[in-house]
Amino acid sequence: MTAAAATAARADSPLAEVSGLSLDGLAGLDLVVDPGQILHLHGPAEAGGAVLRALVGLERPLSGTVRLFGEDPAALPRRATASLLSRVGWLPHRGALLANLTLRENLLLPLEFHGHGDAAARCAAALARFGLEEAPDQRPEFVTLAVRRRVALARAVLFDPALLLVDDPLDDLEEDPARALTAALEAWAREPGHSLLVTSPDLALAAALGARRLSIPVTPA
Amino acid sequence: MWTRLLSLSRTLGTPVVNGASYAVRLAALIGETLWIVLAAGGRLRPAVRQVFYRQVYFTGVKAVPFALLLASMVALVVAAQAPWSAAAGGGVLGTVLVVVLVRELGPVVAVTIVIARSGTAMAAELATMRVDGEVDTLSALGIDPFEYLVVPRLLGTAVSLVALTIFFLAASLGASALLSSLLGGPAPTDLLAQVARALQGADGAALVAKTVVPGLTIAAVACLEGLAAWRSTTDVPPAVTATVVRSFSVAFGWNTLVSAFLYLT
Numbered sequence: 001m002t003a004a005a006a007t008a009a010r011a012d013s014p015l016a017e018v019s020g021l022s023l024d025g026l027a028g029l030d031l032v033v034d035p036g037q038i039l040h041l042h043g044p045a046e047a048g049g050a051v052l053r054a055l056v057g058l059e060r061p062l063s064g065t066v067r068l069f070g071e072d073p074a075a076l077p078r079r080a081t082a083s084l085l086s087r088v089g090w091l092p093h094r095g096a097l098l099a100n101l102t103l104r105e106n107l108l109l110p111l112e113f114h115g116h117g118d119a120a121a122r123c124a125a126a127l128a129r130f131g132l133e134e135a136p137d138q139r140p141e142f143v144t145l146a147v148r149r150r151v152a153l154a155r156a157v158l159f160d161p162a163l164l165l166v167d168d169p170l171d172d173l174e175e176d177p178a179r180a181l182t183a184a185l186e187a188w189a190r191e192p193g194h195s196l197l198v199t200s201p202d203l204a205l206a207a208a209l210g211a212r213r214l215s216i217p218v219t220p221a
Numbered sequence: 222m223w224t225r226l227l228s229l230s231r232t233l234g235t236p237v238v239n240g241a242s243y244a245v246r247l248a249a250l251i252g253e254t255l256w257i258v259l260a261a262g263g264r265l266r267p268a269v270r271q272v273f274y275r276q277v278y279f280t281g282v283k284a285v286p287f288a289l290l291l292a293s294m295v296a297l298v299v300a301a302q303a304p305w306s307a308a309a310g311g312g313v314l315g316t317v318l319v320v321v322l323v324r325e326l327g328p329v330v331a332v333t334i335v336i337a338r339s340g341t342a343m344a345a346e347l348a349t350m351r352v353d354g355e356v357d358t359l360s361a362l363g364i365d366p367f368e369y370l371v372v373p374r375l376l377g378t379a380v381s382l383v384a385l386t387i388f389f390l391a392a393s394l395g396a397s398a399l400l401s402s403l404l405g406g407p408a409p410t411d412l413l414a415q416v417a418r419a420l421q422g423a424d425g426a427a428l429v430a431k432t433v434v435p436g437l438t439i440a441a442v443a444c445l446e447g448l449a450a451w452r453s454t455t456d457v458p459p460a461v462t463a464t465v466v467r468s469f470s471v472a473f474g475w476n477t478l479v480s481a482f483l484y485l486t
Contacts, residue, residue: 056361078365086363096354100346110362112268113369155362165361 013070015163015195016055021064023050027219029064033163033197038189040206041199043216045168048199049093051216052165055197056090057081068163086114089164093171095152097140103127103151104136110158126154130184146177153181157188164188166198170205182208247471250441254375257368269373276377280339281384287338288389291330295322296396303406314406315415318397323390323416323424324483328431328476331386335378335436336468340443343374344464347447348457356448371444379436386432423483430479435472442468 016033026047033039041048053059054066057073066072068088073081097106107126111119127133130150140148149169156164169185170178186209189196198211206213258265265273299318306314347370350356359366394416398409406412446463450456 053357058357058360078367082360082363082365084363085361088361090358090361092354092358092361094354096358098350098355098358099353109268110364113266113362113364115266 014067015069016197017065017067018051018055019065021051021054021066022062023047023054023059024062025219026050026216028217031197031214033195035162035193035195038196038209038211039198040203040209040211040213041197041216042203042206042213043199043201043218045093045171045199045201047216047218048201049167052090052092052167052197052199055165056085056088086110086159087161087163089156089159089161091152091156091164091166091169093167095140095148097148097152097155099140102137102139103132103143103147106140106151107136107155107158110155114159122158126158130154144177146173146181149173149177149181150184153184153188162193163195163197166196168200168202169198170200170202185209243467244471246445247438247441250371250445251375251437253367254372254437254441257372258376265373265376266368269369272369273373273377276339276374277381279342280335280378281381284334284338284381284385285388287334288331288385289392291334292389292392293396295326295330295393296400299393299397300400300404300406303401303404306401306407307405312415314401315412315417316419318394318412318416319419319424322393322397323420324427325476325480327390327393328386328428328435329473331382331389331432332435332439332472332476333469334385334389335382336439336465336472339378339381340439340464340468341461343378343440343443344447344460345457347444348450348460349454351448351450352452352454352456366448370448371441374444375437375440378440379433382436382439383429383432386428427479427483431476434475438471438475439468442471 014032014034016031018029018031021029026043029051031039031041031051041051050059054061055068055073057066057068057076060074066074069084071084073084076084097103098109101109104123104127107123108119111122116122127136130153132147132150132154135143135147140151143151153169156166164185166185169181173181182205185196185198188194189209196209196211198205198209199216200206203213205211299314299322302314302317306317347356350370356366356370359369394413395409398412401407401412402409407415443464446460446467450460
C-alpha cells in the first residue's frame with residue numbers, strides 16, 4: 001500500500017474542507033475534497049490561487065474555516081505546519097521552482113530536507129516518470145515553460161501525497177504541452193488513494209480531467 | 222506649549238519606538254537561529270549545510286580579492302607614515318597600527334565589504350524568491366523557510382565576516398610591514414613585533430564582538446527586508462536600500478558601542 005493509500009485509508013474524513021471562506025475578492029466558499037475525488041475550482045486565477053494558499057495556511061481567511069486532514073494549518077506551530085504540509089502535493093501557479101537550483105536539485109531538495117535515504121533513486125524515478133531525463137542539470141530559466149511545469153508536477157507528487165493542490169496549471173502553455181500535462185495530472189489523479197483539487201479559469205480542463213466542478217463565489221469589484 | 226511638547230514627543234518618539242521594535246525583531250531572528258542550531262546539537266540538515274557552504278563561499282571566499290585590494294591601499298597609507306615614524310623614534314608605528322587598524326578600521330572595512338557585496342545580494346535574492354512564490358512553495362513542500370533560508374545565511378555571514386576580518390588584518394599588516402621597510406620605516410619583523418607587543422587580550426574579544434554580532438545582524442537585516450517583499454518586483458529595490466541603510470546603522474552603531482566600552486573600561 002502506498003503512503004497516499006495508507007493516508008486515505010486511515011481517514012474517512014475529508015482531506016480538505018472549507019466552510020464559509022472569505023478572502024479578498026471572494027466570499028462564502030464551501031468545498032469538500034473526499035478521498036479519490038477530482039475537484040475543479042472554477043474562477044479567476046487569482047481567486048483560485050488564494051483558496052489554495054488559504055488551504056495550506058499561506059493566506060489568512062477574512063472569515064470562515066479551513067481544514068486540511070482535519071487541521072487548520074494556519075493555527076499550527078511552524079514546525080507542525082511543515083509536517084502537515086509534507087502530506088500534501090502543491091503545484092503553485094507557474095511552478096515556482098527555485099531559480100538557483102538545477103531541475104534535479106529542485107527535486108532532491110524536499111527529499112533531502114526530510115531525510116529520505118533513497119533521495120537519488122526517488123529523484124531519478126520522478127525524472128523518468130515525467131520524461132525529464134534529458135535536461136535535469138539545467139537551471140529553470142534555461143528550459144521551456146512546459147518542462148518547468150512538468151518538474152513542478154514531479155516535485156509536487158514526490159512523496160505520493162493523498163491530496164494534490166494545483167493552481168492554474170495550463171496558464172501560458174501551448175496546446176501540446178497543455179494536453180500532455182493534463183494527461184499526466186489525470187493519470188496521477190486516477191491512481192488509487194489520490195485526490196486532486198485544481199483551480200483554473202479553463203473549463204475544458206475540468207472536462208478533460210473528468211472533474212466535479214465548483215465555481216468560486218467572486219465578490220463584485 | 223503642551224501642543225508643542227506633544228508634537229516634539231511624537232516627532233522624537235516615533236523613530237525611537239520604531240527603532241526599538243526593529244531591534245527586537247532582529248534579536249528575535251538571531252535568537253531563533255541560535256536556538257535552532259543549539260536544539261539540533263550544532264548539526265544542520267545536509268540541505269541546510271549546502272546553503273551555509275554556499276553563503277560562506279560567496280560572502281567569504283569570493284570577497285578575498287576585494288579585501289586584498291583594500292588591504293593593499295591601507296598598507297600604502299601606512300607606509301606613507303614610515304618616515305614620520307622613523308623621525309619619532311620608530312617605535313610608534315606598531316601601536317598606531319593596533320589602535321587604528323586592528324581595533325577600528327579592520328572590522329569596519331570587513332563589515333563594509335560584507336554589506337556591499339552580500340547584504341545587498343541576500344536581500345535582492347530573498348525578495349525575488351518571495352515575489353516569485355518560491356518561499357511559499359518551500360512552506361507548501363513542508364520545508365521550513367526559516368530553517369532553510371534564514372539560519373544558514375546568518376551563520377554563513379557571521380563565520381565569513383570573522384574570517385574576512387582576520388584575513389584583511391593579516392594582509393594589511395603584512396603589506397604595511399613590507400612597504401614601510403622600503404620607505405625607511407622599521408624592518409618588517411620589527412614592525413610586526415611592535416604590533417604583537419601593542420596587542421592586548423581584550424583586542425581578541427573586541428574583534429569577536431565586532432565581527433560575530435555584525436555578521437549575524439547584517440544577514441538578519443537582509444532576511445527581514447528581503448522576506449518582507451510582497452507580490453511585486455518593485456518591492457525588491459526598496460528591500461536592498463533598506464538593507465544597506467539599516468545594516469550600516471546597526472553594525473556601525475554596535476562597533477561604536479564596543480569601542481566605547483573598551484576605552485571606558
